[in-house]
Amino acid sequence: MKTRITELLGIEYPIIQGGMAWVAEHNLAAAVSEAGGLGLIGAANAPAEVVREEIRKAKELTTKPFGVNIMLMSPHADEVAKVVVEEGVKIVTTGAGNPGKYMKMWKDAGIIVIPVVASVALAKLMERGGADAVVAEGTESGGHIGEATTMTLVPQVADAVSIPVIAAGGIGDGRGIAAAFMLGADAVQMGTRFVVAKESIVHENYKQRVIKAKDIDSEVTGRSHGHPVRCLRNQMTREYTRLEAEGKSFEELEYLTLGALRKAVMDGDVTNGTVMAGQIAGMVKKEQTCKEMIDEMMSQAMTLLGK
Numbered sequence: 001m002k003t004r005i006t007e008l009l010g011i012e013y014p015i016i017q018g019g020m021a022w023v024a025e026h027n028l029a030a031a032v033s034e035a036g037g038l039g040l041i042g043a044a045n046a047p048a049e050v051v052r053e054e055i056r057k058a059k060e061l062t063t064k065p066f067g068v069n070i071m072l073m074s075p076h077a078d079e080v081a082k083v084v085v086e087e088g089v090k091i092v093t094t095g096a097g098n099p100g101k102y103m104k105m106w107k108d109a110g111i112i113v114i115p116v117v118a119s120v121a122l123a124k125l126m127e128r129g130g131a132d133a134v135v136a137e138g139t140e141s142g143g144h145i146g147e148a149t150t151m152t153l154v155p156q157v158a159d160a161v162s163i164p165v166i167a168a169g170g171i172g173d174g175r176g177i178a179a180a181f182m183l184g185a186d187a188v189q190m191g192t193r194f195v196v197a198k199e200s201i202v203h204e205n206y207k208q209r210v211i212k213a214k215d216i217d218s219e220v221t222g223r224s225h226g227h228p229v230r231c232l233r234n235q236m237t238r239e240y241t242r243l244e245a246e247g248k249s250f251e252e253l254e255y256l257t258l259g260a261l262r263k264a265v266m267d268g269d270v271t272n273g274t275v276m277a278g279q280i281a282g283m284v285k286k287e288q289t290c291k292e293m294i295d296e297m298m299s300q301a302m303t304l305l306g307k
Contacts, residue, residue, distance in 0.1 A: 001298065004164040005187035008112060008132060009091060010065050012036030013298050015177070016135075016166060017290075018191030019069020019093055020143065020276070021045070022265040023202055026054045028290070030061035031199035035291040039066040040093060048079035055087045065091060067114075072097030085109040093135060096144065103130050114166065118146025123157045123165075131163060135189050138169030142192050142230050142278040145169075145220065151183070158184025172280035174300020181305060192278040198289045203268030206275060213281035225250040229257075232275040236260060 003014045015037035017024065021044035029039030041058060043051045051068065058066055068084050070077060073096040081102040084092055092099075092106060095116045099106075106113050107130060116135040117123045123134045136157040138150025146153075150169040158165045167180035168189035180188045194200060196207045209232060219233045221240045227250070231237060240256055257274055264273025288296070 001302065003186040005133060005166060008164065009038055011038050013294055014187035015294055015297070016040065016093075016187060016189040017194045018141075018168065018189050019043070019067075019095070020191050020195070021071070022262055023191075023195055023200065024069065025201060026057040026061065028194060028197060028200050029066045030058045031197065031290040032194065032294070033058075033062045033064040033066045035289075035294045037290070037294055038091065040069045041066070042069045042071075043074065043076075043080045044071050045074045045076065046080075047076050048083045051076075051080050052083045052087060055083070055089060067091030067093060067112075069093045069095060070099070071095050072099060081105065084111065098125070098129070099131075100129050116168070117157065118148065118153070120153075120156050120160045123161050127161045127163050133164040133166060133186070134161065135166040135168050136185070137189070138167075139230075140170030140279040141168055142276040142281075145228050145230050150180075154180065154183040154185055170278060170280055172278075172283045174297045174302075174304060176280070177297055177301035178304035181301075192280050193284055193293060194290065195277065196284055196287050197293060198287055202265050205268035205270045206264050207287060209270045209275050210277050210281050210284050211286065213277065213284070215279075215282035218277065218279045218281060222253065225253065229274070230276070230278065232270075232277050232281060234273075234275060235271045236274060 005014050013036045017032040017039050019040040019042035021042050024042035029041045032039035041054045091112045093114045112132045114133045115126045116137050136154045138153050139145045154167045164186040166187045166189050167185035171188045172193045177188050217232050219237050220228050220230050222228045260274040263269045264275050
C-alpha cells in the first residue's frame with residue numbers, strides 16, 4: 001500500500017509503532033519493521049549509551065528501516081540527539097517539546113524528523129521548522145495526552161499543513177486505519193495494540209491487563225496540574241485521583257508515580273504500577289506476532305478502502 005509516508009520512510013505498510021517508554025525496545029521495533037511497518041525505539045529517559053546499545057541490537061535483528069522516538073523533556077535529550085546521528089539512524093520522532101534546536105544537525109545527517117503534535121498550531125510550527133511529517137495524536141492515546149480527539153484533530157491538521165500527517169490515538173484495527181485515511185492521514189501510529197505483541201518484552205501481567213480491559217477501564221490522571229496521563233484504572237490511579245481531588249501539589253502527586261511505569265512493565269505490578277494504555281485497550285483481545293497483527297489489520301483496511 002503506497003502513501004506519502006510509505007514512500008518517505010521506505011516501508012511496506014503505513015503503520016508506525018509508538019515509541020512507548022520501557023515498552024518500545026529493540027525486539028519490538030525490529031519485529032514491527034520486519035513485518036513491514038516502522039518500528040520505533042522509545043528513548044524516554046534512558047541515558048544516551050543505553051539508546052546506542054538499543055539501536056545496535058535492533059540493527060542485528062533487521063535490515064529494514066526503524067527509528068528512535070526522543071522525548072525532548074529527557075535530561076539526556078541532547079546526548080541522545082547526537083547518538084542517533086552517530087549511529088546512522090534515518091528516522092526520528094519527537095515528543096514533549098519542540099525539536100528545533102536539533103533540526104539542523106539532523107537534517108545535515110539526512111534524518112527524517114517527525115514530531116508528535118496535539119494541536120494545529122504546533123503542527124504548523126513544526127512544518128515551518130523543517131519537519132518532514134507530523135503525528136497528530138488524539139486524546140484517546142495512552143500515556144501523556146492532549147485534549148483534542150483524533151476524529152477532530154487529524155482533519156484539522158491535515159488541512160493546515162502540506163506535509164504528511166500520521167494519525168494516532170484510538171486506532172487498534174483495520175477499521176481505525178481506514179477511518180484515519182478518510183480523515184486525511186497518510187499513515188497511523190499505534191501503541192496499545194503492539195504492547196501485547198508476542199515480541200513485546202512487557203510483563204505478562206501487563207499484557208493480560210490490556211487484553212482483559214473493558215471499554216470503560218481507561219482513566220486520565222493529572223488533568224488538574226496540566227500533565228494528563230491516560231492509563232488503566234487500578235489502586236495507583238484511585239490513590240492519585242483521591243490526592244488530586246484534595247488539591248495535592250504536582251510534586252507530591254509525581255512522587256506517587258515515580259518508577260511506576262517500570263514497575264508495571266518490567267515487574268508486572270499492575271496494582272500499584274502505571275499501566276499506560278489507550279482507550280482502544282477494550283478492543284485488544286489476543287496476543288499475536290507483529291506480522292499477524294499487521295497482516296490482519298491491513299487486510300481489513302484494504303477491504304474497507306476498496307483496494
